Amino acid sequence: MNIAVDYIIVGLGLSGIAFTELLLKNNKSFMVFEDDSQVSSVVAGGVYNPVILKRFTPAWNGHKQLQKAIPFYQELEEKLRIKLDYKFTTKKVFTNVGDENNWFIASDKPMLSYYMDPKISKEKIKGIIGDYGFGELKGTGRVDTPLLVNSYKEYIKSLKSLIKEAFDYSKIQILEDKVSYDNITAKRIVFSEGFGLKKNPFFNYLPLNGTKGETITIYAPELQIDFLLKGSVFIMPLGDNKYKVGATFNWTDKTSIPTEEGRKELEDKLQKIIAVPYTVIEQSAGIRPTVKDRRPLVGKHPKFSKLAVLNGLGTRGVMIAPTVAENLYNHLEKGEELDKEIDIKRFLTD
Numbered sequence: 429m430n431i432a433v434d435y436i437i438v439g440l441g442l443s444g445i446a447f448t449e450l451l452l453k454n455n456k457s458f459m460v461f462e463d464d465s466q467v468s469s470v471v472a473g474g475v476y477n478p479v480i481l482k483r484f485t486p487a488w489n490g491h492k493q494l495q496k497a498i499p500f501y502q503e504l505e506e507k508l509r510i511k512l513d514y515k516f517t518t519k520k521v522f523t524n525v526g527d528e529n530n531w532f533i534a535s536d537k538p539m540l541s542y543y544m545d546p547k548i549s550k551e552k553i554k555g556i557i558g559d560y561g562f563g564e565l566k567g568t569g570r571v572d573t574p575l576l577v578n579s580y581k582e583y584i585k586s587l588k589s590l591i592k593e594a595f596d597y598s599k600i601q602i603l604e605d606k607v608s609y610d611n612i613t614a615k616r617i618v619f620s621e622g623f624g625l626k627k628n629p630f631f632n633y634l635p636l637n638g639t640k641g642e643t644i645t646i647y648a649p650e651l652q653i654d655f656l657l658k659g660s661v662f663i664m665p666l667g668d669n670k671y672k673v674g675a676t677f678n679w680t681d682k683t684s685i686p687t688e689e690g691r692k693e694l695e696d697k698l699q700k701i702i703a704v705p706y707t708v709i710e711q712s713a714g715i716r717p718t719v720k721d722r723r724p725l726v727g728k729h730p731k732f733s734k735l736a737v738l739n740g741l742g743t744r745g746v747m748i749a750p751t752v753a754e755n756l757y758n759h760l761e762k763g764e765e766l767d768k769e770i771d772i773k774r775f776l777t778d
């Protein structure tokens with residue numbers, strides 16, 4: 429049976445989901461390939477926070493992206509009938525007296541003032557080591573990305589639009605006004621493979637370096653916190669006395685295999701922040717699709733305009749995905765210019 433669709437999508441992580449949602453809203457037909465070879469969206473902490481807590485500076489376009497992201501996940505909650513968005517405050521653990529002063533100065537700056545409470549908290553929190561106090565952020569939270577990815581896959585399967593296999597790039601035939609793949613013809617292919625892009629012969633010239641991240645989940649009944657605590661690692665409440673602790677940054681190992689080294693690093697850091705017993709109940713790892721210049725990779729292939737890429741979401745995919753997916757959709761369907769910062773044209777040499 430021959431199938432003719434508007435789009436083939438390769439990869440159903442956060443970027444593929446955001447793009448597929450736009451296709452559905454605009455009554456475009458599609459088929460999605462997904463082979464579970466990458467797990468970044470599944471292992472992610474799912475945290476959204478538009479403030480960089482290392483430097484007390486705004487994350488790139490974070491405030492604007494969040495205005496689009498929150499309603500996006502809320503709509504998905506209603507459509508899939510699941511809870512995705514867990515709002516909480518974030519407490520930054522200060523490690524020296526300078527932190528307090530820097531926090532106070534930053535909290536008065538445009539954008540940052542929406543989120544950073546200028547009041548410094550000196551409270552003693554049971555089980556937490558925090559001699560220099562805490563700074564509090566409002567408007568932060570987490571999206572349950574594993575639940576989202578798994579539920580969304582089931583949803584696309586129920587639409588009979590999911591092909592659970594590895595996309596084979598050698599099968600692409602580029603025709604005059606469309607592309608074909610086996611028995612499918614499509615007007616366009618959008619590649620949203622995360623770090624899997626490395627195997628894509630059309631787009632692997634792009635400088636996606638990829639950064640491995642590992643997390644552990646701990647069971648700690650004496651740690652009674654309902655906010656995210658951010659020190660050298662984050663400790664994020666999951667409910668039922670479970671907390672996700674993460675994450676590591678490794679630029680050389682490109683596998684999604686959890687390591688002893690990763691667990692040890694997380695536990696060493698954790699023990700400097702909490703003083704209660706805990707048990708590690710889970711460990712996971714994935715590759716963040718990070719880019720040399722820390723901006724997404726979006727746009728049409730320089731030679732084959734029917735092929736497009738949506739990638740490079742880096743460390744903040746939850747906030748960025750809905751915005752850049754819309755940018756790409758409007759570019760492909762309405763001819764709108766892409767923001768130069770995300771356009772892959774920036775990596776053309778001639």
Ligand SMILES: Cc1cc2nc3c(=O)[nH]c(=O)nc-3n(C[C@H](O)[C@H](O)[C@H](O)COP(=O)(O)OP(=O)(O)OC[C@H]3O[C@@H](n4cnc5c(N)ncnc54)[C@H](O)[C@@H]3O)c2cc1C
Nearest residue numbers: 439441442443465466469473474475595622624641745746
């Ligand atoms: C440990 C860790 C913690 C993180 N924490 C956060 C956080 O707290 N907040 C946040 O915003 N971000 C976080 N991130 C980053 C976030 O996970 C990414 O930005 C985002 O998930 C990337 O989504 P993606 O869809 O581009 O890629 P992916 O999630 O990698 O999805 C790509 C999909 O394409 C599929 N695929 C690839 N190649 C093929 C092929 N040839 N055929 C078929 N399918 C294919 C893969 O199986 C995969 O499902 C974290 C990442 C890690 C690793």
